[in-house]
Amino acid sequence: MEKISEGTLAIALLALIQGVLASGAVEVQPSINPAEVGDSVTLSLSPSTTLRSGSWAVGASLILTWLGDQQAVFPSYSGRASVNVLTGALTLNSVTVADSGVYVVQSSEPQLRANASITVLEPISNVTLRTNQTNLMEFKSSAVVTCSVSSGSSLSFLWMNGSSEVKASDRVQLTDENSTLTIVNVTRYDQGPFSCRVFNLVSNGTSDPVNFTISYGPDNMALTVNGQNTTSFPIGSNLTVFCSAQSSPPALLQWAFRGELVNTTGPLLELFRVGKDRSGPYSCLAFNKHTNMNSNITTHIMITEPLSGSEQQAVNVMLLPLLLLVEFLILLPGKL
Template sequence: MAQRTCRASIIVILTLLQGFLSCDAVEIQPSMNPAVVGSTVTLSLSPSVTLASGNWAVEETFILTWLGEQQAVFPGYSGRASVSVTSGALTLSALTVSDSGLYQVQSGDPLLKASVYLNVVEPISNVTLRVSRSDMIEHQATGLINCSVSTGSSLSFRWMNGSSEVTATDRVQFTDGNSSLNIVSVSRFDSGPFRCEVFNPISNGTSDSVNFTVSYGPDNMRLTVNGLNTTAFPAGSNLSMLCLAESNPPAQLQWGFRGNLVNATGTMLELFHVRAEQSGPYSCLAFNNRTNLYSNVTTHITISRSQQLQSNVFLLPLLLLTGFFSGNCDYFSL
């Protein structure tokens, strides 16, 4: 009698072990994963098995249970959840983002337990940017851009400045899950155009571009004469002095000569038929009325005497020596 009991117990244990081992080999295969909001998904068992009873749950919430041909759907899933009473496949319709989670099926006939994570994702629409402040002075302000969507879930963000991807640095920071771009101490190179690209497993979207207006300068001033590197010219030349300054908004330019302002403004100062006495330092002064900053550049121009005058000065001693300079001449014109 004891021997028969032992044999029966072994059979029961082997049957239970066979059930547990078989459940390890069973997987849940969603008809789509990730699934789209509003769609219908079916969670099937693979390999296919015949289940006489069981239940489905997501996380700690029961969805439904069945026994033979009878099934009961729990509140919250009525009208959109059903099960195949033979295969145990769960069909769930009108999906929402909140339906994402770990789905589990359990059965006692045969003994089975399996799970899968289902991700329900909402498509992205209407990616927009909002700039907290668009008009700033270089190195005196922080720029902040927020990226948002009208619809979408499981979002990933990428920021672009023109054709280059924006990466984090000491000055560039990403916050709120990378949906916000924060630029500390903006520079003239941070003006943009910026755009935000948003992704999720089923869709993507891109915002329109925005720009910062960054006021800077004047600085990096340059002064050229007749477009040449030289600053020495013969008398009688016409000179065109060009003054350039990096500035936003464009700087107001004023010209000076030997430390005194002259009646000339703008990027160009023109002198015609210059004389030797016009040699000296010429300055271009720049002012930005937005940054309230000044800058200047100076170049020293040398005007040589005319060749005719130089020849006369050189020939004068020779003329005196040769007697060409006669006493009958009342004057000698250079």
């Protein structure tokens, strides 16, 4: 009776083990996932299990079968696939992108079925940019840049403007799975450098940058006289009038006095020992031959005679009451 009980217990235990295995307690664990093209990948069973026979398949395609220490590899995997006849572990050598899929192992001794997915990715190489044109006009042109690779699979794209990420907006479009960047109605701030970063789970690469030449202006003009904000100077002064304009390419600058052009071009107008006849409006005219736009700015310069001694004394007398009033107002709070 005791032997019968032990045998019954052994049979029940074996059935329990087989039931656990069949229920999915055994898992398939890839040695690498995702894998890179050319890698070797081993699919092992966990926990380790002794299998007397079984088969491996991916999708509907059989890879190999084994019985005892004998294995048969199907022709499409000849030389690349092998199985450990004790543990059932499958090894695939020189994997390709086509080897991605769900791998299923089945065995009848003991009875089990388990699976795992592996992904094989091609590494990225030679990231390059292609653009429609690099010479653009502000508010009138659109920039289109396409990012491509010589090799690589399951690609993700990230665009950079210098060290800042480029994101989609009203003027910025990212299309073709983010591989194409379009900037509509470019501005002077869209010059770049733009670069493209491409990555997948096994590799990454960055393109060389591309810059745009954007013609704009002239605008935001400014005039200064002797580097000062004042425009009133005494007779006999030497004056340097400086004109600036935001423009690309640099604007052509021409000067005018009282509406008449003078024989001076460039950002500086120099006047020496000026007399009262040099009082009046001075204009700087800017023209950009690329944008065919122009702009101008005018300042009024007053040339005055220095005050005589009696005039200066009269001014001082007039200012004295004002100065006393200011001093009184300053001291008043302290007396209260």
